[in-house]
Amino acid sequence: MxxxxxxxxxxxxxxxxxxxxxxxxxxxxxxxxxxxxxxxxxxxxxxxxxxxxxxxxxxxxxxxxxxxxxxxxxxxxxxxxxxxxxxxxPVGQTIATALPLTVQLTLLGLLIALVLSIVLGVTSALFRDRWPDHLIRVVTLAGVAAPAFWIALLLVQWLAVGQGLFPTSGYVSPADSFSGWLNSLALPAISLSLPVAAQLTRVIRTSMVEELDKDYVRTARGGGLPPVVVVGRNVLRNALVNPLTVLGLRVGYLLGGAVVIETMFALPGMGQNMIQAVQDGxxxxxxxxxxxxxxxxxxxxxxxxxxxxxxxxxxxxxx
Structure with a gap:
């Protein structure tokens, strides 16, 4: 090593x-x-x-x-x-109070983005140039173009105000109620994650397509190995190496987007505190x-x- x-x-x-x-x-x-x-x-x-x-x-x-x-x-x-x-x-005391919430929101958004991007990216590559691939590419293109705050407004209008499934604002600590915590961070995390998931999906699809066209994949399939084994054990593992280089920048997007999203959902994290500090000078x-x-x-x-x-x-x- x-x-x-x-x-x-x-x-x-x-x-x-x-x-x-x-x-x-x-x-x-x-x-x-x-x-x-x-x-x-x-x-x-x-x-x-x-x-x-x-x-x-x-x-x-x-x-x-x-x-x-x-x-x-x-x-x-x-x-x-x-x-x-x-x-x-002390500013450090305020940071110590606000930072955990921002970290929770960022990690939850990252988890959602990773799950969605891997599922959609792999599906798109396996059904290359067929209708699932075309549909996913259109959806991801829309996701890349849509800013997180616009997605948040739509989700609030649809799932919070219209359906009453989620709160429009506020935060519940996981120490008080895990389900309440998940419920309070669901819409903010989804709003943050969808643009990132769309971008990662496109990267994973490209990497998967390149990997599927390599000789070892054709050899493994010709040797009688089941497609699930070939894709799961070799192709997917190798294809996810290159998207790792993009992941760091996307986490930075999540941290930056949290500033706006926390303010929209009245979450007392780093973002809302920073906006308030700017207003107060x-x-x-x-x-x-x-x-x-x-x-x-x-x-x-x-x-x-x-x-x-x-x-x-x-x-x-x-x-």
Whole structure:
């Protein structure tokens, strides 16, 4: 496994400058934002110029930007995301409360997307150029073109308002009721998952078609192996290697889409809290949320890279 270990070590080392670059980008954007943390801290009160200047001095806002960045990174390394200028609470505490819900929504959406895409992608490839394939391709094309918030509006109108099967908003903790938790996250997760499922279906279909046309498949079928064994044991396993490279980007789409979907369904996750922080001008919260989501996206792609390195038979053959 020396090749895999060496490549994995290279991926991990590459994360360090990448994460520092992400933090630098967020830091610069927030520092040049028109929102003044001092004004937001006094929340519209008639603060004097001296009070505003004192607040900036106390919070290091008058220091040179390079020094502010060094202090910012140093505090981040200690797990300190700063303090909200509105609520006066540690930003890390808010993130620790909101992040689990966003992770639950993202993972549930990913699970739905994977199940749908594998079933539809394999079916489309096995019935290539026949009516099931044509139907699935039309449906996935529509799914790729439809944004998650538009799908959410349709699902709410149809299944929540029209049929009364799901709530239109709110969140139930799985510790209180698993069925209630699943019911509260069903529509948001489906809304997030359908565009991702459509994109992955097209990738899986293409990969399956390429795999089905290879010589070893014809040899196995000619040797009398049942099609179910050939497809399930060899073709599907090999065909899912390439879609792994796309999966990391799709998880990033789920994390980004959660910002809008959580707001639509009044879910107290990272997305809704970040929108509220933007409206309040709470720069500490905004940069904390953005950095957390960005770091999550980078780590998810690292995990996908690891899975790809493990699953790729060509890399295993060099071990």
């Amino acid at each position: 020396t090749v895999v270990v060496r490549m994995l070590a290279g991926r991990i080392l590459a994360l360090i400058p990448l994460l520092l670059g992400v933090i630098l980008f967020v830091f610069i954007v927030m520092r040049f934002s028109p929102v003044d943390p001092a004004l937001a801290a006094f929340n519209g009160a008639n603060a004097t110029a001296a009070q505003l200047q004192q607040f900036r001095a106390d919070n290091g806002l008058l220091d040179p930007l390079p020094l502010q960045y060094v202090h910012f990174v140093w505090h981040l390394l200690q797990g300190d995301f700063g303090t909200s200028v509105i609520t006066k609470e 709470d720069t500490a919260k905004v940069q904390g949320f953005v950095i957390t989501i960005a770091v999550g996206f980078v780590l998810v792609n690292l995990i996908v890279d690891v899975l790809y390195l493990i699953a790729n038979p060509r890399l295993r053959s060099h071990s």
